[in-house]
Amino acid sequence: MDFDNILLEILNEFIKNENIDIEKYCNRYPQYKDALLDKLIIAKLIKQSFREEDLSGKN
């Protein structure tokens, strides 16, 4: 499977549950380990940014 499809598979999982077992994917696709981690860090940061709006809004 190419990198794009692997990433889509992981993101599909991430969207359901942000605390996904990334190690499972890193072990399955060791050649992409760093790239996958980088992408997931960004994904988490983006999601966090959407939620952080609440800090100045919700009590």
Next chain:
Amino acid sequence: MELDSQTKSLIVSAKLGNKEALNHLFARYQSRVLRVVRLRLTPDLRHKLGLQSMDILQEVFMYAFKHLKDFEPKSQGHFLNWLSKKVQHYIYDRLDYISREKRKAPQGKISIEQEFIPKGETSKMKIQLKDKGPTPYQIAVIKEKKEIIDSLLDLLEPEQKEIIINRDLEELTFKEIGKLYDKSEDAVRKQYTRAFKKLIELSEEKLKPLIAELTYKEYKDGF
């Protein structure tokens, strides 16, 4: 996502005319809704409207909340989607008003900040703004991230941008989004995943320096 019980009870009180409840609702949702509305405007309109002005924001929210009596929220997403659409409606009314006034006064004497009474309203309204929030440093970091991500959202296809707004900012479920666009839940989920992947790819370069600042390790350990 189901509407939380506190919001439900605030809405009920606000419908009964409780000002304190309105203030609470404003404090809870102003930041999120402002972001949604700004994202849906073109950059030109964003600049023109000067939506940073708290006065304008309070007017907009009062206008929206005045229509609460006609609304029964079914979920968190349903409420946020309704609220942002009401705010958007007010903004377009305001833009119409400004263009009309500008035509009447071609010398450019009309200001965006001047008092504005929306269609169907009789007076300008004010509500009290509560100042509860994060520290100045947190605000600066949040603002920087938000600005980067919002500018990147503008680079997505309009449909992709809208689905991310629906899902992540209005908190609609995939099923609810599907109903809006007459698509299946599964089709919407796939479309969202692709849009989110694109946003990640666009964000990578711009967010990396910020991640370094927030300690790269801390984020890696988070997985």
